[in-house]
Amino acid sequence: MLVSKSMLRVVDVRKSFGPTPALRGANLEVAEGEILAIMGPSGSGKSTLMHCMAGIFVPDSGEIWFGGQRVDQLDEDNRTELRRSTFGFVFQFGQLVPELTVADNIALPMLLNKEPRKVAYAKANTWLDKLDLKGLGHRRTGELSGGQAQRVALARALATKPKVIFADEPTGSLDSLNAEKVMDLLVDLAREQHTTVILVTHEPRIAASADREVMICDGKVVTAQKVAS
Amino acid sequence: MLRLGVHLSLRSGKEALIRLVLTAIAVMLGVTMLLSALASYHAFQATNNKPHWWFPDVAEQGSLLWLYRTDVYGNQDIKRVDIAVLEPNAPLIPGLDRMPGPGEFFVSPALSELINTVPAEELGSRFPGKQAGLINDEALLNSHELLAVVGRSPDELRDVPQAFLVDNLDIPSSPHRQTNFFSFLFAIGMLSILLPILVLVTMATRLSASRQEERYAAIRLAGATPGQVNVIASTDAFLGAAIGTILGVFCFLFLHAVVTRAAIDYLPYHPRYITPTMLGYLTVGIGVPLISVVAALLSLRRVRISPLGVSRKTTPKPPNLWQVVPLVAGLAIFVSGAAVENGLVMGAGFLLIMFGLILGGPWITMQLARILGNKANGAVVLLAARRLASNPGSAFKPVSGLVLAVFVGTVFACIAPTLLADQQNEKVNTLEHVLTVSFYDQRTVGLSADAGAELIEQLREDPGVEVFPIYATPSSIWANSREAAARYAEEGIDHDPTIGYITCEDLASLAAIGDCAPDVQVTAIFTSPLILDHNISDQTVIPGTSTTNVELSTLPVQALLIRSDGASSLEKARTLLANKTITTDTPPRTFGEIRQYEQSLVNGIQRIIYAAIVVTLIIAGASLAVAIGDGLMERKRPFMLLRLSGTPVSVLNKVVLLESIAPLFLASLVAAVVGFGAAATLISTVAPDGSTIQPPVISYYLVMGGSLLTALLVICAPLPLLDHMTKSDNARFE
Numbered sequence: 007m008l009v010s011k012s013m014l015r016v017v018d019v020r021k022s023f024g025p026t027p028a029l030r031g032a033n034l035e036v037a038e039g040e041i042l043a044i045m046g047p048s049g050s051g052k053s054t055l056m057h058c059m060a061g062i063f064v065p066d067s068g069e070i071w072f073g074g075q076r077v078d079q080l081d082e083d084n085r086t087e088l089r090r091s092t093f094g095f096v097f098q099f100g101q102l103v104p105e106l107t108v109a110d111n112i113a114l115p116m117l118l119n120k121e122p123r124k125v126a127y128a129k130a131n132t133w134l135d136k137l138d139l140k141g142l143g144h145r146r147t148g149e150l151s152g153g154q155a156q157r158v159a160l161a162r163a164l165a166t167k168p169k170v171i172f173a174d175e176p177t178g179s180l181d182s183l184n185a186e187k188v189m190d191l192l193v194d195l196a197r198e199q200h201t202t203v204i205l206v207t208h209e210p211r212i213a214a215s216a217d218r219e220v221m222i223c224d225g226k227v228v229t230a231q232k233v234a235s
Numbered sequence: 236m237l238r239l240g241v242h243l244s245l246r247s248g249k250e251a252l253i254r255l256v257l258t259a260i261a262v263m264l265g266v267t268m269l270l271s272a273l274a275s276y277h278a279f280q281a282t283n284n285k286p287h288w289w290f291p292d293v294a295e296q297g298s299l300l301w302l303y304r305t306d307v308y309g310n311q312d313i314k315r316v317d318i319a320v321l322e323p324n325a326p327l328i329p330g331l332d333r334m335p336g337p338g339e340f341f342v343s344p345a346l347s348e349l350i351n352t353v354p355a356e357e358l359g360s361r362f363p364g365k366q367a368g369l370i371n372d373e374a375l376l377n378s379h380e381l382l383a384v385v386g387r388s389p390d391e392l393r394d395v396p397q398a399f400l401v402d403n404l405d406i407p408s409s410p411h412r413q414t415n416f417f418s419f420l421f422a423i424g425m426l427s428i429l430l431p432i433l434v435l436v437t438m439a440t441r442l443s444a445s446r447q448e449e450r451y452a453a454i455r456l457a458g459a460t461p462g463q464v465n466v467i468a469s470t471d472a473f474l475g476a477a478i479g480t481i482l483g484v485f486c487f488l489f490l491h492a493v494v495t496r497a498a499i500d501y502l503p504y505h506p507r508y509i510t511p512t513m514l515g516y517l518t519v520g521i522g523v524p525l526i527s528v529v530a531a532l533l534s535l536r537r538v539r540i541s542p543l544g545v546s547r548k549t550t551p552k553p554p555n556l557w558q559v560v561p562l563v564a565g566l567a568i569f570v571s572g573a574a575v576e577n578g579l580v581m582g583a584g585f586l587l588i589m590f591g592l593i594l595g596g597p598w599i600t601m602q603l604a605r606i607l608g609n610k611a612n613g614a615v616v617l618l619a620a621r622r623l624a625s626n627p628g629s630a631f632k633p634v635s636g637l638v639l640a641v642f643v644g645t646v647f648a649c650i651a652p653t654l655l656a657d658q659q660n661e662k663v664n665t666l667e668h669v670l671t672v673s674f675y676d677q678r679t680v681g682l683s684a685d686a687g688a689e690l691i692e693q694l695r696e697d698p699g700v701e702v703f704p705i706y707a708t709p710s711s712i713w714a715n716s717r718e719a720a721a722r723y724a725e726e727g728i729d730h731d732p733t734i735g736y737i738t739c740e741d742l743a744s745l746a747a748i749g750d751c752a753p754d755v756q757v758t759a760i761f762t763s764p765l766i767l768d769h770n771i772s773d774q775t776v777i778p779g780t781s782t783t784n785v786e787l788s789t790l791p792v793q794a795l796l797i798r799s800d801g802a803s804s805l806e807k808a809r810t811l812l813a814n815k816t817i818t819t820d821t822p823p824r825t826f827g828e829i830r831q832y833e834q835s836l837v838n839g840i841q842r843i844i845y846a847a848i849v850v851t852l853i854i855a856g857a858s859l860a861v862a863i864g865d866g867l868m869e870r871k872r873p874f875m876l877l878r879l880s881g882t883p884v885s886v887l888n889k890v891v892l893l894e895s896i897a898p899l900f901l902a903s904l905v906a907a908v909v910g911f912g913a914a915a916t917l918i919s920t921v922a923p924d925g926s927t928i929q930p931p932v933i934s935y936y937l938v939m940g941g942s943l944l945t946a947l948l949v950i951c952a953p954l955p956l957l958d959h960m961t962k963s964d965n966a967r968f969e
Contacts, residue, residue: 062879062963082963083883090881100872101880103618105625110608110617117614118882146625 013038013202014059014170019068019078020225021054028054029065030225038169041196041203043213046222052206053174055222059204060093060172061085072170090118094163094171094201096192098178101159102147109134109143112161119166133161137191153184157191164195170202177212189215240470243450250446255475257953261439261861262479262523263486265432268850269519270487272429273511281508282376288329288404289316297400298325299334300392305822306813308358308806310831312822313346313381315361315813317398319389326404328384330374335386338364343375343382357806361813378505397676397817431636431854436523437530438633438861439479440472446868447471448538456542468535469528476527480520487511554598554627562591569913573920581920585913592638592906599905600898601627615886619893622866630894633858634902637851641903641939644844645910646917648931651837653918663771665747667827670797670805672812673766675732680707680791682816687792690815694797699804702797703745705735705762706790734777735762735793736785742776745796749776757785766794767821769829845938852903852939856946859895864953867891871960878961887961888954895950903943 014036021029028051036042036059046052057063058070061077062085070077072088080088094115095101102111109130116126134143137157147155156176163171173192177185193215196203205216213219221229244255289303300319305312320334327334335341340362342350347369350359362383370382392398451464459467491509511519569584601624608620623630674681682690687704694702708731737760739751748771751758759777764770799805809823824832867874874887915928 057879057963060879085963086878086881086883088881089879090883093881095876095880097876101876103621103873103877104870105621106618107621110621114614114617114877115880117612117617118886120613123610123612 012036013040013073014204015069015071016055016059016227017069017071019055019058019065019070021051021058021063021065028225029058029068031068032222032225032227034059034220034227036170036202036204039197039200039202040218041193041205041216043205043207043216043219044222045208045210045213045219047208050222051225052208052222054225055227056172056174056204056206060095060170061088090115091166092169094166094168096156096159096163096171096173096176098175099152099155102155102162104146104148107144107146108139108150108158111147111158112165115162115166129165130161133165136195137161151184152180153187156180156184156188160188160192160195164199164201167199168201170204171196173203173205175207176205177207177209182211185209185212240467241474243454243467244471244474254447255471255478257861257864258439258475259479259482261857262436262476262527263482264857265435265439265854266480266483266519266523267486267490268854269429269432269523270483270511270515271490272850273515273519274487274491274509277510277512277515278505278508282505285376286329286405288374289314291401291404293399294402295400297402298322299401300387300389300398301401302387302392302395302398302817304397304817306361307809307822307824307828308349308353308381309802310824310828311381313383315383315385317385317387317392319387319392319398321389321400326402328370328374328404330371331368331384335364335367335384337386337388337391339367340364340383340385341368341370342366342384343370343380345379346381346383349381353806354803356810357803358810361810363814372505372507375505395817429636430639431633431851431858433526434632434636435854435858435861436476436526438858438865440476440527440530440534444534444865448535448540451535451540452542455540461540464540465532465535468531472527472531473524476524480523483523484516484520554601556598558598559591559595561587562595565589565591566909566912570916573916576920581917588909588913589639589642592642592909593635596631596635596638596902596905597627600631600901603901604630604897614882615889615893618890619897622890622894623897629862630898631902633862634855634898637848637855637899638902638906640844640847640851641906642910642913644848644935644938645907645931646914647840647844648935649911649914649928650917651841652929652932653927663747663769663826663830666745666771666796666825667830668799668805668825669745670799670808670823670825671766671769671794671821672797672816672818672823673762673794673821674791674816674818675707675762675793676818680732681793683791684789686815688788690811691792691795693811693815694795694808697804697807699800700797700808701744701799702795703737703741704787704792705737705760705766705794705796706787707731707793708734708736708759708790732793733761733763734759736760736787736790738787741796745798747771751776757787762794769826841932841934845934848938849942852899852942852946853949855899855902856949859899859946859950860952863891863895863950864956866894867953867957867960874957875961879963884958884961887957891954891957892950896947899943899946899950903939907939 012035014034016032016034019029019032020027030051032051032055034055044052044056054063058065059072059077061070061072061080064085065078068078072092077085077088089095103114106114109127112130112133113123113126116129117123121129131143134140137160139154139157139161142150142154147158150158156179159176163173171192176192177188180188189212192203192205195201203216205213207213220227244251291301298321300321302317304315304317306315307313316328318328318334320336325334331341342362347366350362350366353359362385364386367386370384372378375382447468451459451468454464454467455461491506565584565587567584568587569581572578572580572582572584604620604623604627608617608624611617611620674687681687687706691702691704694700736757737748739756739758742748742751742758742760748760748765749758760775761777764772765775797805797808799808805825812818812823878884878887911928918928
């Protein structure tokens with residue numbers, strides 16, 4: 007994978023929670039269309055770094071650049087808007103709204119973006135086909151297996167064609183077979199849509215799907231290496 | 236284990252403390268409402284269950300001569316008892332330390348104050364002799380009651396036909412029909428608020444149940460047995476409820492003065508009756524925490540708490556179509572009852588509709604939510620509608636009580652203006668200041684010709700007074716029918732009690748009653764509807780009865796119509812009537828006062844119903860606020876992740892608001908529409924011809940609007956919690 011140009015840039019970012027420092031001057035660049043895995047032991051600061059990059063956390067100091075704009079300088083409303091319109095998120099579990107059907111859950115971000123109902127559900131149905139969820143559109147998420155639920159979460163994240171997908175331990179609650187299947191789908195679809203993916207994981211096997219992996223330790227990015235294809 | 240339970244409830248961090256505080260506040264609100272309702276009910280019952288000593292039984296041999304009548308001053312009734320003591324061992328009237336002798340009278344404090352503030356010829360002169368003292372509370376229904384006990388000599392009362400012998404004043408309470416009606420209304424009001432209060436208390440106990448259950452699973456993992464978890468859960472529920480109950484009692488005592496002023500049955504109650512009684516306090520003090528503990532334990536039965544986590548034993552079943560069968564059946568029975576004009580069938584239909592609304596509410600909620608969810612064009616409506624459709628039972632539970640109150644309130648609010656409109660016809664309006672007094676009762680056809688003439692002359696001495704006499708008519712001539720004439724003859728009654736003569740000149744002056752044929756001096760009119768019921772119809776003047784050869788001055792005076800030019804002349808006329816005549820059956824009231832009296836009856840009923848609406852709507856709001864808090868705890872993670880993914884908090888706020896407001900407004904709307912339909916059917920069936928349903932009175936809209944607004948404000952209370960819970964700064968997953 008060729009790195010075309012830098013899409014996300016983290017410059018000397020520091021973030022503490024009370025007296026506990028989580029990031030101590032992290033630096034990182036992510037290229038457009040790149041699939042990056044952030045790895046590290048528990049408590050190393052990998053999720054905090056991802057949340058800072060996504061505009062969920064505001065760093066105490068340092069800079070976060072997305073395209074030409076400073077994400078860390080945006081106010082809450084603009085960061086919310088950025089997350090909704092430009093980013094997609096996949097979490098480990100619990101992101102689907104239990105009362106909604108599978109189709110509702112996938113259509114939800116489009117409805118939030120004020121897309122007409124018909125268009126939103128037509129797109130949602132397309133994603134159901136793509137992710138091998140055909141016939142499950144009317145089911146509640148509680149009736150799905152873990153793998154199916156994560157595929158729905160993937161569909162929801164990708165449905166708005168985001169520029170960046172932030173995936174925080176997306177396979178953490180799945181068995182190895184389902185984990186592999188979900189990761190394959192994420193990578194294939196991201197490449198198909200030319201979407202940048204920031205993936206947080208502590209499993210080397212999952213990180214192996216990425217173009218590049220970085221290690222974070224004690225709040226600093228310590229190594230960056232290209233994954234052998 | 237109890238100590239651990241207390242420790243976990245009080246010292247498990249901010250969330251546990253907030254939960255405890257919210258539970259206590261919700262229970263406090265419920266307990267305050269409950270105690271207020273119990274206190275009002277007790278005041279109502281205690282007041283109406285007081286012995287009606289002024290209606291003693293007639294005795295063959297008695298130690299007292301008794302004459303009871305109702306007088307009127309400025310639209311206030313005065314209970315007046317004239318007594319003559321025949322024997323020294325005569326029973327004593329409650330509230331008096333001795334009976335008044337001839338030339339003495341006792342009055343209630345309110346009447347004493349009134350006598351001292353108005354001219355004697357308007358009130359004080361009605362009571363002969365001197366005031367010997369005050370009547371105390373024991374004899375009074377309330378502190379505003381006007382009551383006089385006038386002492387007479389036996390000779391003064393012996394020949395009065397309406398006086399009778401009495402030997403016992405120990406009268407068991409026997410509420411009259413109107414009191415029974417109010418009791419029935421009060422009972423419905425109590426029921427309609429009791430249900431939502433219980434719902435509120437149990438919901439408050441279940442606040443953030445899912446989070447609690449996770450804690451219990453952790454405690455199980457640490458080695459606690461299921462029994463020990465039950466003890467911890469019970470302790471937690473008990474603590475919140477007990478603190479709330481204690482606060483509720485204090486809150487009630489603080490609001491006691493407000494409840495005391497609540498006029499339910501025309502007049503404020505005596506403050507000492509406004510109490511839930513010791514039994515009420517005990518029931519609430521023990522019952523509420525007990526209900527909370529039972530609710531907590533029952534809720535634990537629905538889940539399986541193991542050391543590995545929590546799993547639901549059962550998911551709530553969706554409501555079934557059969558649940559709307561009672562509502563449909565009730566509507567059908569009500570309409571068919573209306574078609575055949577059968578009140579019993581209509582009443583059965585009415586009760587079934589009320590029951591059906593509560594039972595069918597969840598199914599209706601589910602169907603409407605499904606339709607809304609399938610048509611939703613925005614995320615807010617979709618999220619709210621799907622939530623409502625997923626568990627309509629729990630969505631409807633907080634508003635089930637208000638359905639009853641709104642339904643009954645709407646029916647009454649629609650019927651009341653129609654009832655009053657019927658009494659407010661233009662003819663009656665022209666007689667607003669005309670007083671009626673009837674001298675006919677079962678013992679006499681009226682005042683003798685001489686006494687009548689003397690009274691009329693004395694009344695006419697006041698230039699502000701016009702007197703229009705109605706004379707008794709010989710039954711042989713004017714009986715309503717041949718059968719009636721024959722019956723009167725058989726019973727030895729020589730005058731028709733339902734018909735009277737009036738001069739055509741007086742008739743013309745009164746205008747509203749009717750006209751005579753030209754060139755005649757006297758006509759007959761139906762007096763019963765006019766004097767007793769204060770109704771005027773086109774048939775008041777009896778056609779073909781105009782005559783010129785009746786010598787009115789020889790006939791007994793059956794009734795008088797007295798028109799005054801102001802309150803002073805009116806009261807002077809009443810004073811004269813009180814001193815010169817004895818009328819026991821019909822108090823001397825004007826047409827306007829009768830209307831006000833009926834209006835006050837309607838207002839009394841309205842007040843009970845409105846109180847139930849206000850209380851149930853606010854409790855529903857509080858229950859919904861508790862449900863919101865619980866729902867937020869339950870959905871903390873999906874909501875937080877939605878917000879992290881870019882969903883504005885305003886969208887989440889709208890979702891939560893819509894989930895709560897929709898059932899509140901929908902339930903109110905459905906209950907109001909069904910109530911309006913029931914009222915329209917009722918009016919078209921039982922109201923007089925030509926009556927149509929009137930729009931509800933303005934107070935109805937004010938009460939509904941104000942209560943809904945208050946409920947809305949209460950619902951909004953937990954919303955800051957949503958913002959706090961889902962703030963991105965609080966999101967740490969490491």
